[in-house]
Amino acid sequence: MDRSWPNWPSGRWRAGPAGYGPRCGRPGWYQPHPLAVPIRLDLVWERERCVVEIDGDDHRQAAKFAADRARDVRLVEECALRGVSAIVIDPNNDLARLGDPWPEEPPGWEAGDRERAREYLENTDVVVWTPGRAGGRPLAFQPLVGLPSPEQRQSFVSQLQMELFVWFKRHPAQDRPLGALPVTDEAQTFAPATGTAASTRSTVLLASQARKYGLGLVFATQAPKGLHNHIPGNAATQFFGLLNAPIQITAAKEMAKQKGGDVPDISRLGAGQFSVASEESAFTKTRVPMCLTWHPKSPLTTEEVIGKSRR
Incomplete structure (x- = not known):
């Protein structure tokens, strides 16, 4: 970003x-x-x-759900404020409120965030797409409420990723560092660690080659154990938030070890706290600000998403 x-x-x-x-x-x-x-x-x-x-891995533990999700949302918002478009693949309707204002100012805002939220809401076009749902906006990206089966979603995402890759190969972001930001939530369902999904090849291709054309990528997962190893292997920056499941904690620590670091307190991180590492530095603890738009703990229902897509 x-x-x-x-x-x-x-x-x-x-x-x-x-x-x-x-x-x-x-x-x-x-x-x-x-x-x-x-x-x-x-x-x-x-x-x-x-x-x-650049942000990376996500999670959604119930107690910290709204605060933790703010990180990925804030990334999309900050990109929008700088004229960078984002395509958000949102299988669980968690991010469909990117155009909703807070009902009241949240305690996690920092100095200037009120003005930034106003600027974002006044100058950003947020469009919700519902592939396969004739009652909504049926032809494209966010969220995937009209594709009920995993196979349908994976096939759609694969086609979308290949179209993005071909377009950016022809039109690389030469005059700015970032041309667009595709965000894939529940990334382990599109590039699983075991077996092959319809979208595995295209996801790995983007992860390994997209950056040279100015295409930023965010892959978010609450199950790092289930994610294809080429995804974290090609990630310039990795974020780890609170994890409780022992198998996922072990997987996260192994991924951190591969980058020459450690995340010993990953099961004790508070709301908005993350361990982050880049290509040039080991993991260190950091804190992210609250998002500019309103994202409560409960995701939207399918009917609510379809209603938003008609606006």
């Missing part, structure tokens, strides 16, 4: 060690004020006033 501001926000900025070349960014930190928790930044270009943040 490209974070380019006309002016840097107030606060303390600190870049990491040099040595990545004159055209490359480097890890750094931003602290909004002296009492705030420092925010780890994957890459900082101080002269160009640009920061890059």
